[in-house]
Each structure stands twice: as structure tokens, then as C-alpha cells.
Amino acid sequence: xxxxxxxxxxxxxxxxxxxxxxxxxxxxxxxxxxxxxxxxxxxxxxxxxxxxxxxxxxxxxxxxxxxxxxxxxxxxxxxxxxxxxxxxxxxxxxxxxxxxxxxxxxxxxxxxxxxxxxxxxxxxxxxxxxxxxxxxxxxxxxxxxxxxxxxxxxxxxxxxxxxxxxxxxxxxxxxxxxxxxxxxxxxxxxxxxxxxxxxxxxxxxxxxxxxxxxxxxxxxxxxxxxxxxxxxxxxxxxxxxxxxxxxxxxxxxxxxxxxxxxxxxxxxxxxxxxxxxxxxxxxxxxxxxxxxxxxxxxxxxxxxxxxxx
Numbered sequence: 001x002x003x004x005x006x007x008x009x010x011x012x013x014x015x016x017x018x019x020x021x022x023x024x025x026x027x028x029x030x031x032x033x034x035x036x037x038x039x040x041x042x043x044x045x046x047x048x049x050x051x052x053x054x055x056x057x058x059x060x061x062x063x064x065x066x067x068x069x070x071x072x073x074x075x076x077x078x079x080x081x082x083x084x085x086x087x088x089x090x091x092x093x094x095x096x097x098x099x100x101x102x103x104x105x106x107x108x109x110x111x112x113x114x115x116x117x118x119x120x121x122x123x124x125x126x127x128x129x130x131x132x133x134x135x136x137x138x139x140x141x142x143x144x145x146x147x148x149x150x151x152x153x154x155x156x157x158x159x160x161x162x163x164x165x166x167x168x169x170x171x172x173x174x175x176x177x178x179x180x181x182x183x184x185x186x187x188x189x190x191x192x193x194x195x196x197x198x199x200x201x202x203x204x205x206x207x208x209x210x211x212x213x214x215x216x217x218x219x220x221x222x223x224x225x226x227x228x229x230x231x232x233x234x235x236x237x238x239x240x241x242x243x244x245x246x247x248x249x250x251x252x253x254x255x256x257x258x259x260x261x262x263x264x265x266x267x268x269x270x271x272x273x274x275x276x277x278x279x280x281x282x283x284x285x286x287x288x289x290x291x292x293x294x295x296x297x298x299x300x301x302x303x304x305x306x307x308x309x
């Protein structure tokens with residue numbers, strides 16, 4: 001009886017697997033029409049991309065008011081909403097200050113969890129629990145997580161500004177070439193953003209998208225200049241605005257700005273090399289030189305020991 005039941009179950013499973021396999025499954029009419037019928041039209045690429053639900057939305061849905069209270073508490077203790085807003089704008093994303101505070105709460109919770117783990121492992125290894133050390137570890141994990149998110153935001157902004165500076169000369173020369181060929185500044189920006197990629201091209205493309213959505217192009221470009229803290233990019237945007245508003249020659253100005261940025265990059269490279277020179281001496285002094293001295297003295301030391309014996 002048991003063998004019969006097992007055989008019946010196995011046969012039923014095999015029949016179901018074969019019956020509903022893709023080669024044998026009948027395609028329904030709904031599945032055939034679904035690729036051609038949409039509930040809503042796709043959004044325009046000029047107005048930005050649709051953000052998919054991520055960790056932030058999931059945390060807010062799961063924890064609800066508690067995560068909001070934590071974010072407001074962090075905002076009350078830390079302050080500096082203007083500085084955070086400026087860095088978020090410089091990052092070029094759609095994140096708000098409230099979303100950033102929620103991420104700080106999440107990072108603080110992860111740091112607190114890490115502190116609990118370290119305290120538990122230490123207590124298990126020591127065989128006893130030190131309440132003061134455990135409390136200090138928990139506080140350090142919580143504060144480190146909250147402040148670590150702020151530090152990581154600063155690092156993201158600095159990395160993005162470095163990318164903008166690296167891409168700026170190429171984009172400026174492409175714009176100068178397009179303007180020299182007879183295109184207007186708006187058409188030149190559209191061509192460069194279509195043919196190139198990177199952070200600067202994305203910023204100009206977003207500005208052009210806002211202009212096509214109804215915002216004046218000068219105002220959209222001015223928003224790009226206001227969000228960045230790079231003087232070279234601000235001068236570049238000012239040159240574009242003057243050329244658009246007054247019709248002044250733009251090609252030579254863009255080439256001069258690209259050359260200035262390249263020279264500034266060379267100077268930064270030389271300065272970085274000068275700072276790294278001391279760091280390059282560390283392995284030589286602390287690794288190579290002691291090993292060389294050891295190899296030079298070791299045969300003599302062995303000879304002295306053998307003679308002493």
C-alpha cells in the first residue's frame with residue numbers, strides 16, 4: 001500500500017510537470033495580448049526615470065511611524081538641514097533630507113546591531129559581561145552608523161565632483177566643436193548629451209529635459225550651476241548663459257575653459273604626487289631597508305656565533 005501511494009504521488013507530479021511545461025502549455029489569449037496592451041503609457045525620458053521601490057520604501061512600510069520618529073530625532077540632534085540639502089543637490093539625485101535621515105536611522109540600527117554582536121562575542125569569550133563596555137560598544141555602534149552615513153554622503157559628492165572635472169574638458173570641446181560647426185547652444189547641448197555619457201552629460205541632459213518640459217533653458221542651466229561647488233563648472237555654465245542670452249561667441253570661451261581645467265588637473269596631479277612621495281617612502285624605510293640590512297649582517301652574525309662556540 002505504501003509503495004502504491006508513493007508511486008501514485010510520483011506519477012502525479014511527473015504528469016503535472018510535463019503537462020504545464022512551456023512546450024506543452026497552451027498560451028492564453030491574455031498572455032498574447034499583454035505585450036500590446038498597457039494600462040498606462042511609458043513615461044517620457046525627458047522627465048526622468050521612474051524610481052523602483054527599494055530599501056528605503058521597504059523600511060518605511062515595515063516599521064512605519066517608528067522610523068519616522070527616529071529620523072526626526074536624528075534631524076533634531078544633528079541639524080544642518082541646509083548643508084545636507086546642498087550635498088544632496090550636488091549629488092544629483094532625487095533624495096530628500098527626510099529620506100537621508102531615514103537612511104541614517106537604518107545605518108545607526110545596523111551599527112547598533114554590530115555593537116550588540118561584538119559585545120555578545122566579547123562576553124562569551126571572557127565568560128562574563130561588562131555592562132559599561134557593552135553600553136559603550138552599543139553607543140559607539142549607533143553613533144558611528146549615523147555619522148558614517150553622513151561621511152559616506154560627503155565621499156559620494158567628492159567622487160562625483162572628481163568625475164565632473166574629469167569629463168568637463170571633453171564635453172566643453174565637443175560643445176565648442178558643435179557650436180563652431182554652426183549649431184545653436186541648445187542644439188549643441190542636445191547633440192553632446194546624445195553622443196556622450198557620464199555625470200556632466202547627464203546633468204546637461206536633465207537640464208535640457210527640464211527646458212523641453214517648459215522651464216526656460218537659462219533657468220535650467222542656472223540650477224545646474226547652483227547645485228555644484230566647482231568653480232570651473234560654474235564658469236562654464238555662466239559662459240553658456242551669456243552666449244544664449246546675448247549671442248556672444250562661445251567656441252573660443254569653451255576651448256579656453258577646457259584648457260584651464262586640463263591645466264588645473266595637471267597641477268592637482270603634481271600636488272598629489274608631492275603628497276604621495278612621503279607615503280612612498282614608508283615601504284622603503286620600514287620594509288626594504290630592514291630586509292637589506294638583515295641580509296647584509298646575517299652571514300657575519302652566523303660567523304661570529306660559530307667562532308664564539
